[in-house]
Amino acid sequence: MRRERRRVVGTEQVGPYTLLRVERGGLDPGVPGQFFMLEAPGCLLPRPMSLCLAPAGELAFLIDPIGAGTRSLCSLEPRDTLAILGPLGNGFGLDVERPLLVGGGIGIAPLPYLSETLASPPAVLGFRSEWHAQAAELVPNAQVCVEPTLVTDLIPAEMDVLACGPEPMLEAVRLVAPTAQLAWEAPMACGHGACYGCAVEVGGELKRLCVEGPVLC
């Protein structure tokens, strides 16, 4: 388990979010839904980010600047460097017959790479405003809704749902699509099973998202 130091290639603004592009070097992009721990300059702990896109020679992460760590990551500039550890955790199972990608807010982060891997299946994306919904441009073949319309209003029956978004959205998705693969999120210190910080209660049991997830069925 080695951290690699990588150079920032550039950043792009996507609505309120920042797409941070870094050199890939020898790093394996992993399976969609897996994540990397990114060193956040000025912070003690790295931040977990799922891979958003894997263009040639690069890894790209979609980041919402909501706290000290994410703001620090969004303010990185070309040629800055940061330590990266990953890919970590378990990604989405890709053996699905009728995939439907479902995302909410910054939870759409792993969907562009997933969409690319599954040859652009249909997607349903929900956002809290038109500004946030600009991120939908990263996911082809997407139907977009803005609150008060919810993604669960738009999920057709009998699809293999692969979803990522805030916890209430995932719980709601599970009600309409009980077999959905859901990518969860929790604060974590390490990303490799040590800290037990990312334990979430799923089906009455606490699971460490970093090693048992973040994608859980």
Add this chain to the structure above:
Amino acid sequence: MTGTLLNASGCLDALTAPEVARSLDAYVTKTVTPLPREGNPPVRIAETQAGMLNSIGLANPGIDRFLTRSLPQLAKLGIPLWVSVGGFEAAEYAEICSRLDDEQEVTAIELNVSCPNVEAPTESTTQIVAAARFATRKPLWAKLSPAVPDIAEVARAAHDAGADGLSLVNTIRGLKLDDRTLKPVLGTAVGGLSGPALKPVALAAVYACYRATGLPIVGMGGVWTGLDALQLIAAGARRVALGTVLFADPDAPSRIRSELAAEAAARGWSTPADAHGFAQEESLPIEATLDERSRV
């Protein structure tokens, strides 16, 4: 022995990161309790200005599953194993110690008498160490909290009750409030503070307890660099444990090991062991406490 590196209990899972565990001189398990524990409700982790708070609450599979499932796998790592033991009364510590006593793979037992995230044991450190001492021949290390009026007094009590060494320090309680809502970030509100913020606290505890007891000490608390490790050794620690830094950087053991050697060499010492106790004033007897010193 002096200068050897361990992990702080609960800061490394040797089964998910075996190569990190093998880069240490010994692996300390997450605390094991008599019964399985799910731990505390989320949110369990929060970064602070110079450290982090955790409120895990001793999540662990319990001693039965530890012995049947975890220990055989940990034994395959091929490095010395220290088992951290927790409980809510002295008899529970004793029960686990006696069950570990015949396990050849277990090198030492660390008694976690100081977890800030669960209810404190009902009995004193003396009673817990004495009960554990009666239950096992394994070396016993008492892991103490620095959040007491006089940690040297607790260290002396642990020594008198039969501890072979001290692990210093456990985390201290801290609170983080959300910047916007002003509500506690952690699910349990208060959690254990670790990381660089704890380093001066750890140094003071090691300094005082080494003077008070002369016992071997594992120093820990905010070690991020080889110089941090050397300072704990100079204060009186024989071994150094890495905690929060392992979350941020799993490669830290090899980096800190080489930095530690370089920091010692830069001061003319051939090994970090030569720095042991260097910060202590040699004119004062080791048994003297700071209070006694002030009366001199």
